[in-house]
Amino acid sequence: MGGEAEDGRGVRAVLLGPPNSGKGTQARAIARRLGIPAISTGDMLRDAVAAGTELGRRVGEVLAAGELVDDGTMARVVRERLARPDTAAGFLLDGYPRTESQAETLTEILAERGEELSAAISIDVPEAILVARARGRGREDDREEVMRERLRVYREKTAPLVGYYEKRDQLRVVDGDRPVEEVTSQIFVELGVPESEVA
Numbered sequence: 001m002g003g004e005a006e007d008g009r010g011v012r013a014v015l016l017g018p019p020n021s022g023k024g025t026q027a028r029a030i031a032r033r034l035g036i037p038a039i040s041t042g043d044m045l046r047d048a049v050a051a052g053t054e055l056g057r058r059v060g061e062v063l064a065a066g067e068l069v070d071d072g073t074m075a076r077v078v079r080e081r082l083a084r085p086d087t088a089a090g091f092l093l094d095g096y097p098r099t100e101s102q103a104e105t106l107t108e109i110l111a112e113r114g115e116e117l118s119a120a121i122s123i124d125v126p127e128a129i130l131v132a133r134a135r136g137r138g139r140e141d142d143r144e145e146v147m148r149e150r151l152r153v154y155r156e157k158t159a160p161l162v163g164y165y166e167k168r169d170q171l172r173v174v175d176g177d178r179p180v181e182e183v184t185s186q187i188f189v190e191l192g193v194p195e196s197e198v199a
Contacts, residue, residue, distance in 0.1 A: 011036060011090040011191055012115060014097065014106070016161055017123035018154045019147065020133040021176050022183065026123065027094040029184050034193070037086050041095035044081045045069065055080065075105045082109060090118075099157055100164050120165035121187055123176035127151055 011034055017023040024040065031038035045063065048056040055076055062069050069077070078096060081087075097103040110116055134147040165171040172190035176183055188195045 010118070011092070011193065012110065012118050013091075013191060014093045014103075014117060014120045014165075015123065016120055016158065016165075017176060018125065018127075018130055018158075019150045020130045021123040021125045022180065023094055023123055025180060026121075026183060026187060027092045029180070030187055030191075031092045034090065036090040036092065038092045038094060039081060039087075039096075041074075041098075044077050044096070047081065048077050071099075071101055071105065074102065075109070078106065079109050082113070097161060100160055103161055103164050117165075117170050119172045119191055120161070120170050121190055122162055122165075122171060122173045123183065124173050125176040129177050 015023045015027050027038040027040070045059055049060040049063070050056065055073070058073060059069060059077065062073070074096070082091065093106075097106050107117070130151060131144055131147050135144060140146075162171060172187075174183060174186045174190060178186075185195060
């Protein structure tokens with residue numbers, strides 16, 4: 001997997017990891033250096049609303065009501081976002097898919113385009129470290145009991161994705177309990193992209 005991505009183009013990857021694993025930081029750093037978009041679920045939803053389309057209005061209503069966007073609507077948002085020209089050279093997805101069902105939908109969306117995922121990168125960090133990181137930030141939504149609940153939900157809903165991508169031989173596990181630059185370097189290795197060939 002990922003052989004086509006040796007010059008950094010054609011990388012189509014999903015970043016998996018629990019809250020405070022550094023997933024967003026890594027997505028932005030790697031995407032910037034590869035010249036491809038880092039696409040988070042939040043960004044996609046905000047973009048859809050801002051576009052003012054029928055789909056965007058539907059998403060806006062759901063978010064305004066404080067509800068979760070259902071899988072079918074989310075699939076339409078992802079399909080529209082991945083159809084934009086800036087994804088032609090590749091993309092990194094952060095926060096989607098969140099469930100096995102969404103992973104299957106993503107596989108289908110890419111297959112429609114004659115593409116497949118280069119890799120699913122799972123950033124692995126021990127729970128004690130994740131809680132300590134949250135404590136260190138001191139924000140209200142990073143209180144230990146809140147953090148532990150977020151981790152419980154992650155394990156229940158999203159962690160099964162690890163098994164899904166492992167079965168498809170697309171999973172690459174990276175140790176996230178290291179300095180940011182070391183984690184970035186390891187992700188490049190797992191993507192099959194020599195760092196010497198990226199900006």
